[in-house]
Amino acid sequence: MNSEDKISLVIDGIRTEVEPGATIMDAADQVGVHIPRLCYHPELSILGACRICIVELEKREQLVASCSYPAEEDMVVKTSSPELRRHRRDIVELILDNHPKDCQTCVRDGNCELQDSAYSLGVRERLFEGERKQYPEDNSSPSIHREPDKCILCGRCVRVCDEVQGVTNLWQQNRGFESVAAPAHNADIMESVCIHCGQCVNVCPTASIVENNVTDEVFEAIADPDLHVVVQTAPSIRAALGEGFGYDPGTPVAGKMVTALKMMGFDAVFDTDLGADLTIIEEADEFLNRFEAGEKLPLITSCSPGWVSFLETFYPELIPNASTCKSPMSMLSSLTKSYYAEQAGIAPENIYSVAAMPCTAKKYEAARPEHETPWGAPYTDAVLTTRELIWMCKCMGVDFRNLPDSQFDRPLGTASGGGDIFGTTGGVTEAALRTAYERFTGETLTNVDFMEVRGVQGLREATIELDGHNVNIGVANGLQNAKELFERLLSGEKEYHMLEIMACPGGCVGGGGQPYPPEDTFALDPELVKKRAQALYTIDSSKQLRKSHENPDIKELYSYYLGEPNSERAHKLLHTSYKPSERQGIK
Amino acid sequence: MSCCSEEYTLKEKIVEKLQDFRGRDRSDSYLIPALQIVQEEYGYLSRQHLDEVARLLSVPYARVTGVASFYQFFNFQPAGEYEIIICTGTACHVRGAGAVFDRFLEELGVEPEEPTEDGKFSVTDARCVGACSKAPVVIIEEKVYSHVAPDDVPDILADFGYSP
Numbered sequence: 001m002n003s004e005d006k007i008s009l010v011i012d013g014i015r016t017e018v019e020p021g022a023t024i025m026d027a028a029d030q031v032g033v034h035i036p037r038l039c040y041h042p043e044l045s046i047l048g049a050c051r052i053c054i055v056e057l058e059k060r061e062q063l064v065a066s067c068s069y070p071a072e073e074d075m076v077v078k079t080s081s082p083e084l085r086r087h088r089r090d091i092v093e094l095i096l097d098n099h100p101k102d103c104q105t106c107v108r109d110g111n112c113e114l115q116d117s118a119y120s121l122g123v124r125e126r127l128f129e130g131e132r133k134q135y136p137e138d139n140s141s142p143s144i145h146r147e148p149d150k151c152i153l154c155g156r157c158v159r160v161c162d163e164v165q166g167v168t169n170l171w172q173q174n175r176g177f178e179s180v181a182a183p184a185h186n187a188d189i190m191e192s193v194c195i196h197c198g199q200c201v202n203v204c205p206t207a208s209i210v211e212n213n214v215t216d217e218v219f220e221a222i223a224d225p226d227l228h229v230v231v232q233t234a235p236s237i238r239a240a241l242g243e244g245f246g247y248d249p250g251t252p253v254a255g256k257m258v259t260a261l262k263m264m265g266f267d268a269v270f271d272t273d274l275g276a277d278l279t280i281i282e283e284a285d286e287f288l289n290r291f292e293a294g295e296k297l298p299l300i301t302s303c304s305p306g307w308v309s310f311l312e313t314f315y316p317e318l319i320p321n322a323s324t325c326k327s328p329m330s331m332l333s334s335l336t337k338s339y340y341a342e343q344a345g346i347a348p349e350n351i352y353s354v355a356a357m358p359c360t361a362k363k364y365e366a367a368r369p370e371h372e373t374p375w376g377a378p379y380t381d382a383v384l385t386t387r388e389l390i391w392m393c394k395c396m397g398v399d400f401r402n403l404p405d406s407q408f409d410r411p412l413g414t415a416s417g418g419g420d421i422f423g424t425t426g427g428v429t430e431a432a433l434r435t436a437y438e439r440f441t442g443e444t445l446t447n448v449d450f451m452e453v454r455g456v457q458g459l460r461e462a463t464i465e466l467d468g469h470n471v472n473i474g475v476a477n478g479l480q481n482a483k484e485l486f487e488r489l490l491s492g493e494k495e496y497h498m499l500e501i502m503a504c505p506g507g508c509v510g511g512g513g514q515p516y517p518p519e520d521t522f523a524l525d526p527e528l529v530k531k532r533a534q535a536l537y538t539i540d541s542s543k544q545l546r547k548s549h550e551n552p553d554i555k556e557l558y559s560y561y562l563g564e565p566n567s568e569r570a571h572k573l574l575h576t577s578y579k580p581s582e583r584q585g586i587k
Numbered sequence: 588m589s590c591c592s593e594e595y596t597l598k599e600k601i602v603e604k605l606q607d608f609r610g611r612d613r614s615d616s617y618l619i620p621a622l623q624i625v626q627e628e629y630g631y632l633s634r635q636h637l638d639e640v641a642r643l644l645s646v647p648y649a650r651v652t653g654v655a656s657f658y659q660f661f662n663f664q665p666a667g668e669y670e671i672i673i674c675t676g677t678a679c680h681v682r683g684a685g686a687v688f689d690r691f692l693e694e695l696g697v698e699p700e701e702p703t704e705d706g707k708f709s710v711t712d713a714r715c716v717g718a719c720s721k722a723p724v725v726i727i728e729e730k731v732y733s734h735v736a737p738d739d740v741p742d743i744l745a746d747f748g749y750s751p
Contacts, residue, residue, distance in 0.1 A: 162647075171653035184641075184648035185634055193648065586647050 009075040024055060024066035024077055035079050036088055038117055039154035040067040041203060043505075043524040044163055047155045050095075052088050052117065055079045063087065089121045095152050097128040099206075106150075106207050111516050113205035114152060135180060140188035142212055142367040143196035143360040148180045150208040157181055157200035157209055164505060164524070166480035167310070167585065169194045181208075193313050193585040195479075197306030197503045198360030198385075198512020202523040211360045211513060214382045215392050221352040221381070222265040228346050231261050231354040232270040232332050232412075236423030236508040237386050239535035240358065243515045244390030245400040250531030252539055255405025260398045261356075262406060270336065271408040272355065273415030275328030276422040276431070277548035278335075278557070279303060282325045282574055284435040284549075285565040291471070291497060296320050298474070298489070298496035301428050303327040305365035306503025306512070308578060310479050314587055315486060316580035321499075324575040328422060329355045329362055330371050332412060333379035334573040339561050343411055349375055354382045356389045358423070358511030361503065370576045385513025414553040417448075417540030424533035425477035425507035426453040426460065429500040433464060434547045441467040448546050454537075456506050456530050459484055461494075471497045478505040483587065509533050595639050601628060605643040615646050622655050631662040667702040667709035669747050674724040676715025683736070684723040688712060690737040694744060694751065708749065 006017040011024075014031045023046075028035050039050040048068035055066045058076035063084070066077075078084070096118060103109055135148035155172065158181050162168040169192050173182045183192030200209045221229050238254040247253065261269045287299045302308055302323045311322060326334065333353045341348040355362060365371065366380035373379055384392070393400055407413065418431030430450045437445045452462035453473060458481035462473045474489075474496050476482040482501045488494040504510045506529030514532075521528045540546060548554070562570045595602050601624060608617035621640050626632055632655055641651040655661045673679075673688045688699075691710045695703050702709040718724050721733035725743065732743055741751075 168647035169649055171647070171649035172657075173649075173653050174656045175659075182649075184637070184652040186652075586641055586645055 007071050007073050009071050009073070009077065011077050012079055018071050022071050024064070024069050024071055024075070025053060027071045028055075028066065028077070028079055033079050035066050036117060036121060037067060038113060038152070038205060039156065041156050041159070041524075042522060044156060044159040044203070047159065049153060049155055050091065052091055052121075054084060054087060054091075056081060056084060085121065089123055092118050092121050092123050093127060096123065096126060097130055098132050099152065100132070100149055101126070107210055107213065108207040112207065131177070133177065133180070138188050139212065140190040141194065141196060141364065143198065143363040144189050144194065144201065145210050145212045146182075146189065147208055147210075148182065150206045151181055152206060152208070153179055153181065154205055155181065156203040156205065160199045160203050160524070164478050164480055165195070165197060165199055165310075165503070166483045166587075167193060167195055167197075167314075169585075170200065191583070193581075193583055195306050195309035195313060195503065196361040196364040196512075197309075197479075199504065199524075201360060201512050202514070202516075211385050211388065212363060213388060214363070214384065215388050215395075218354055218382050218384060218392070221354070224352075226350060227352045228267050228344075228350055229265070229352045229354065230268045230270060230336050230340070231266040231356060232272045232275070232329065232336070233257060233261070233356045234272045234329065234358055234362075234423060234508060235276060235420050235427075235536060236358045236511065236514070236532060237356050237389070238539070239423060239509055239532040240386050240514050241390060243518055244386070244393070247401075248531075249518065249521065249528050250535045252535040253400075254539070255407075256400055256403040258406040258408055259403040260393050260400055263398055263403075264392065264396050266354070268340075268409045269406075270332060270340075270412040271415045271419075272328050272332055272357075273419035273422065274412050274551065274553060275330075275332035275335075276303075276419035276428075277416050277551045277554050278331050278574065279325050279328050279422075280418055280428075280431045280435050280548035281554065281558075281565050282570065283323050284432050284439055286323055286325065287432065287436060287498060288439055289566075291469075298472075298499045299323055300499045301501060302578075303422065303428060304502045304504070304508070305359065305361035307479070307482065307501045309361065309364065309581070310482070310503060310585075312578055313581040313583070314483075314585040316584070317490075318486065319578050319580065322578055324577065326371070326574055326576045327362075327365065328419070329357060329383075330365065330379060330576070331574050333366075333371070335412060335557070337373055337379055338573060339557065340412060342561075348373070349377070352381045353379065354384060355380050356384045356386070358386050358508045358514045359383075359504075360385060360512040362513070386511075386515055387513060390515060411553055411556065414545075414551055416548050416551045417543045417546035418548040419551070420539045420543070421536050423508040423536050425456060425502050426475050426500065427507065427536065428502075429453045429473055429475055429498065431548055432498070435549045437466060438547070438549065445547070449541075453500075456526055456533060458505065473497065474499045476500070477502040477507050477510075479503055505529065506533065509536070595643070596635055597625065597639050597643075598628065601625060602639075602643065605640065609644050614644060618644060618646055618651065618654055619658075622651075622661060626661060629665075631665050633663075662700060664700055664709070665702060665706070666700075666711070668707050669709075669727055671708060671710045672713045672716075672726040673710065674714075674716045674718070674722070674726070675712040676719070676722075678715070678719035679723040682722045684712075686737045687723050687725065687735050687740065690740045691744075694740055695749075708744075708747070 018027045035053045037053045046068045048065045053066045054063040056078040138146040158170045161170045242251040242253040300321045337348040363383040421427030458478045460475045464471045476485045509532035510529045641648045675684045725732040725735045
């Protein structure tokens with residue numbers, strides 16, 4: 001350590017050293033002093049909009065925002081004083097004065113960063129009764145619900161949509177009192193280039209952007225004696241649901257989750273991971289056909305609905321490359337209302353199919369006309385995010401921590417480790433390789449761990465040898481990273497055979513429908529995402545059954561119902577199509 | 588580089604100018620000049636034209652409208668045939684320009700900048716026209732009205748053929 005290059009400064013009487021370029025807030029974090037903050041987000045650019053993180057400097061009369069002010073040599077910083085606390089309290093009070101007074105009935109009551117700031121800074125009364133902004137709510141999208149009146153202009157949604165997702169659908173519109181974070185022309189979400197990924201929901205400190213809540217519909221369905229209500233749970237739900245009940249991030253809770261769902265009144269609990277296994281069988285077949293024919297390569301995965309919308313809106317030229325496989329959720333829903341209905345002797349019209357997903361975009365996917373049954377109902381009737389499911393459990397008084405474990409129901413409840421790891425970036429590729437390898441070479445794969453494609457970095461590449469052929473693989477999570485991969489592909493800089501794209505950073509474990517993170521972590525935190533991913537790898541490695549094509553329920557499904565992969569029936573039930581969006585985005 | 592197979596409703600000379608901007612270094616910094624060129628030509632920025640500017644400069648739609656709506660200089664609706672300009676500079680403001688402004692809106696039944704249904708009138712404000720001794724001042728078609736009171740508004744409108 002060469003301390004000459006470092007900057008030495010004093011925070012609240014504690015001398016510390018930081019790298020050049022570090023801010024006062026960085027230095028304070030380093031010595032364990034938590035300066036209050038609201039617009040700041042560690043994974044996004046610095047905006048300095050809210051001013052709550054103001055501090056005093058010994059040699060300067062004005063207060064400065066510590067998130068954006070660089071640390072300087074021998075700077076003496078005071079982060080707390082009666083005056084600072086008063087100023088911070090005034091700032092929050094002024095934000096509250098232009099914010100609805102509906103905390104008790106707000107969906108984020110008890111889980112809101114503005115509320116937390118008001119509490120911790122000691123706002124105990126509301127002084128001003130001034131004009132308040134009044135914007136209509138936007139409920140146009142099945143995924144995202146916007147209430148601009150609750151927006152505090154922190155700009156996190158604008159930054160995540162632009163910097164992490166490369167979509168740039170939200171920007172601060174108008175000026176002064178009229179300012180609002182909104183799509184171009186203040187259009188509704190459905191008339192914008194939104195891809196429904198929900199990362200804006202994850203970073204929003206208030207309830208200004210939340211998922212479109214369907215818990216009432218699901219409660220009604222459960223209570224309806226004429227309906228047979230089936231639920232399926234995505235891989236990454238089991239790696240994050242526990243956070244809602246005080247478990248450390250990365251605690252797998254599949255067994256308790258199944259018990260909870262049965263207690264809540266669902267008639268059958270199926271595993272989306274079986275849908276993932278099925279996706280692998282169909283997609284591996286699709287890949288090998290294309291690879292042998294040398295056409296429509298690279299094959300691009302299509303299980304992330306945020307990515308599918310991004311494809312249709314920003315990269316329509318790549319639509320022929322996308323796998324025609326439905327997502328695991330939609331495959332399982334299709335089978336629920338066909339195969340399962342037939343097996344169980346239930347009229348498919350009387351089945352209500354619910355999917356618990358880490359994702360807001362799945363709500364949009366479920367509502368797409370391509371996923372409609374021949375009798376006009378959707379195959380997936382309702383999609384709940386992990387957050388909605390946690391709330392429903394609590395609402396029904398389920399004592400989650402003290403539940404025994406249960407098993408998923410047959411015939412759609414057995415999954416291989418390959419299906420389990422679908423929920424993390426690289427997982428789909430790894431599961432596909434386990435199956436493609438054996439299909440391609442005819443040999444048994446002994447070491448199923450493809451470490452080359454694991455990791456949480458946003459963009460990874462690997463070359464895997466399949467029977468003497470090199471298969472170039474690209475893996476991207478977070479759409480800004482996907483864009484980079486496509487630039488390499490479209491410029492001809494690199495040849496790929498298979499691309500795995502997940503819209504959300506880290507894959508589904510970091511999805512837009514995942515729980516608001518526990519206190520010592522934050523949305524988009526790579527450590528949080530890693531822990532959730534690790535839970536899935538642990539489930540995978542603890543299983544005997546690790547290859548999708550060895551799943552006995554899937555074998556049975558093919559032999560009694562579907563026939564071969566890519567058969568006519570498989571195509572009808574398990575494949576879909578894409579088309580360019582009417583409103584094309586700007587790359 | 589360019590995506591010229593697309594059809595633009597902007598005039599060809601403007602399309603060419605904007606394509607030229609796009610070819611330059613830091614092309615997105617030409618957003619404001621591009622918006623100025625379009626407004627100068629058409630008098631206002633339509634939704635369609637804003638989207639075309641976004642495509643021509645390869646700047647996301649939300650950023651284009653975000654920048655355009657920040658500056659008071661840009662209009663999003665065509666002005667009326669007669670644009671009623673009410674000075675709201677300091678002197679006019681303290682002598683009651685606000686009430687005059689509101690009265691015009693009330694008489695015409697419009698919002699600020701919004702043209703009347705027949706497209707004849709629109710109401711806008713200006714920051715100090717430099718005639719403070721005549722405050723409050725209203726200007727229509729280069730005709731200057733001095734010391735205007737709210738009750739003068741119907742007569743002023745009548746000068747331009749307006750009857751309620």
